[in-house]
Amino acid sequence: MKILITNDDGIYADGIYHLKKALDQIGEVLVVAPDVERSAVGHAITISDPLRVFEAERDGVFFGYAVNGTPADCVKLGIRCLAKWTPDIVVSGINLGANTATNIIYSGTVSAAAEAVIMGIPGLALSLTAFDVKEFDYTCRLAVDLVRKIEKNGLPEGTLLNVNVPPVPADQIRGIAITRQGKGRYEEFFDKRVDPTRRTYYWLAGKRMILDSDEDVDDVVIMRNKVSITPVRYDLTDMKMLDELKKWEIEQ
Amino acid sequence: MKILITNDDGIYADGIYHLKKALDQIGEVLVVAPDVERSAVGHAITISDPLRVFEAERDGVFFGYAVNGTPADCVKLGIRCLAKWTPDIVVSGINLGANTATNIIYSGTVSAAAEAVIMGIPGLALSLTAFDVKEFDYTCRLAVDLVRKIEKNGLPEGTLLNVNVPPVPADQIRGIAITRQGKGRYEEFFDKRVDPTRRTYYWLAGKRMILDSDEDVDDVVIMRNKVSITPVRYDLTDMKMLDELKKWEIEQ
Numbered sequence: 001m002k003i004l005i006t007n008d009d010g011i012y013a014d015g016i017y018h019l020k021k022a023l024d025q026i027g028e029v030l031v032v033a034p035d036v037e038r039s040a041v042g043h044a045i046t047i048s049d050p051l052r053v054f055e056a057e058r059d060g061v062f063f064g065y066a067v068n069g070t071p072a073d074c075v076k077l078g079i080r081c082l083a084k085w086t087p088d089i090v091v092s093g094i095n096l097g098a099n100t101a102t103n104i105i106y107s108g109t110v111s112a113a114a115e116a117v118i119m120g121i122p123g124l125a126l127s128l129t130a131f132d133v134k135e136f137d138y139t140c141r142l143a144v145d146l147v148r149k150i151e152k153n154g155l156p157e158g159t160l161l162n163v164n165v166p167p168v169p170a171d172q173i174r175g176i177a178i179t180r181q182g183k184g185r186y187e188e189f190f191d192k193r194v195d196p197t198r199r200t201y202y203w204l205a206g207k208r209m210i211l212d213s214d215e216d217v218d219d220v221v222i223m224r225n226k227v228s229i230t231p232v233r234y235d236l237t238d239m240k241m242l243d244e245l246k247k248w249e250i251e252q
Numbered sequence: 253m254k255i256l257i258t259n260d261d262g263i264y265a266d267g268i269y270h271l272k273k274a275l276d277q278i279g280e281v282l283v284v285a286p287d288v289e290r291s292a293v294g295h296a297i298t299i300s301d302p303l304r305v306f307e308a309e310r311d312g313v314f315f316g317y318a319v320n321g322t323p324a325d326c327v328k329l330g331i332r333c334l335a336k337w338t339p340d341i342v343v344s345g346i347n348l349g350a351n352t353a354t355n356i357i358y359s360g361t362v363s364a365a366a367e368a369v370i371m372g373i374p375g376l377a378l379s380l381t382a383f384d385v386k387e388f389d390y391t392c393r394l395a396v397d398l399v400r401k402i403e404k405n406g407l408p409e410g411t412l413l414n415v416n417v418p419p420v421p422a423d424q425i426r427g428i429a430i431t432r433q434g435k436g437r438y439e440e441f442f443d444k445r446v447d448p449t450r451r452t453y454y455w456l457a458g459k460r461m462i463l464d465s466d467e468d469v470d471d472v473v474i475m476r477n478k479v480s481i482t483p484v485r486y487d488l489t490d491m492k493m494l495d496e497l498k499k500w501e502i503e504q
Contacts, residue, residue, distance in 0.1 A: 037300065048289065051455070073456075114357065161497075176502050178498050251428065
């Protein structure tokens with residue numbers, strides 16, 4: 001298999017290092033990832049600036065291409081210019097922090113997998129729902145299994161898989177659930193501060209709110225210490241509202 | 253009505269200037285917009301940097317607040333910190349360039365309206381599908397009509413309206429159509445160039461491909477010189493694939 005890997009935590013993050021090691025065992029891997037952390041960039045792409053590419057080393061050898069762009073840029077540039085082949089799959093991660101519920105919309109990790117499916121290539125987004133994790137073995141094994149299953153079964157055109165692993169040791173994980181995207185979001189506020197030169201600035205802060213209780217929802221499943229796998233599709237038309245809207249008699 | 257306006261072309265763009273003038277007639281308007289152009293930023297939010305706010309003037313008087321952030325940042329900051337009221341609606345635009353089909357995912361304009369609906373406030377995204385337009389009257393009249401209709405009829409929680417106006421003079425517009433999001437995307441390539449200091453850079457380029465022919469699709473309707481109005485909803489679960497995925501027997 002030919003596998004393109006990216007992430008939004010940057011090419012020197014732990015998650016992408018372990019993911020590459022794992023996927024090296026089952027295919028030819030190319031890493032194309034942001035030069036620095038690009039979290040919460042959503043589906044941003046760089047159109048008004050040039051993109052630069054450099055070869056990044058880890059353990060003293062070539063690890064992959066670093067790009068001064070977003071995860072979506074990395075997927076586009078990787079496929080169009082840097083890989084010598086068309087990948088069979090694009091895997092994004094392993095992200096630290098949950099990409100569930102409304103977070104999916106903000107997530108650079110998921111947007112990379114979405115960019116892949118826009119380009120007609122299967123996409124897989126992997127997140128560990130904790131920030132202090134050092135243990136990637138379980139998620140890496142799961143990644144290998146899922147890549148193989150996607151190779152075998154395929155994915156519908158336009159659909160990616162969004163995987164979130166609960167923040168507990170492997171022996172406490174209580175299985176895998178196929179889930180829906182939840183409605184949870186952040187209860188946000190801005191911390192208004194004054195800098196050393198007395199200029200005001202605002203810093204976004206907030207805490208996660210889980211607004212679901214159904215057992216087949218991503219956030220709920222994570223609370224039960226299960227892995228959440230959601231099939232995600234950017235089919236954004238509200239079909240119900242479409243018919244309603246026709247009655248509005250908008251005329252100009 | 254209390255109306256929050258933003259855009260992704262920046263606070264000094266023509267589109268937001270004319271939109272504010274139009275909506276000033278029907279309500280109390282506050283502009284909170286990016287300090288510079290932030291096109292194609294998708295649903296990016298700024299979490300790793302401070303946000304700065306300054307008062308921007310146009311015609312020698314206060315026009316609105318400029319923020320060194322994305323359209324989604326502007327909506328969050330506007331609602332949480334800068335407006336003295338909770339808006340009845342957030343209007344984003346008037347963007348120059350189509351926000352149809354796959355472009356919706358990349359669009360800063362649409363993401364601002366999406367941020368509003370995440371926060372429980374109706375959202376309206378307005379785009380003129382041309383880059384060389386100087387004539388905003390028609391779109392402004394439509395904006396006023398739509399804001400009033402949204403006030404009267406409401407929108408379902410979580411749904412925004414995405415409006416695209418064809419690139420022709422008002423007297424050539426052949427009505428309004430309620431549409432679905434198309435499948436069209438860009439046929440992209442990267443222009444590989446060498447800068448004056450002999451370093452390589454890549455610049456994203458491409459041309460729009462319209463991949464639909466159904467008469468109720470946004471891109472098709474625009475080609476017919478009609479206004480396209482799509483109800484957009486970020487409900488990303490692929491329900492069909494959800495059942496299929498349960499048969500995959502993923503176990504770890």
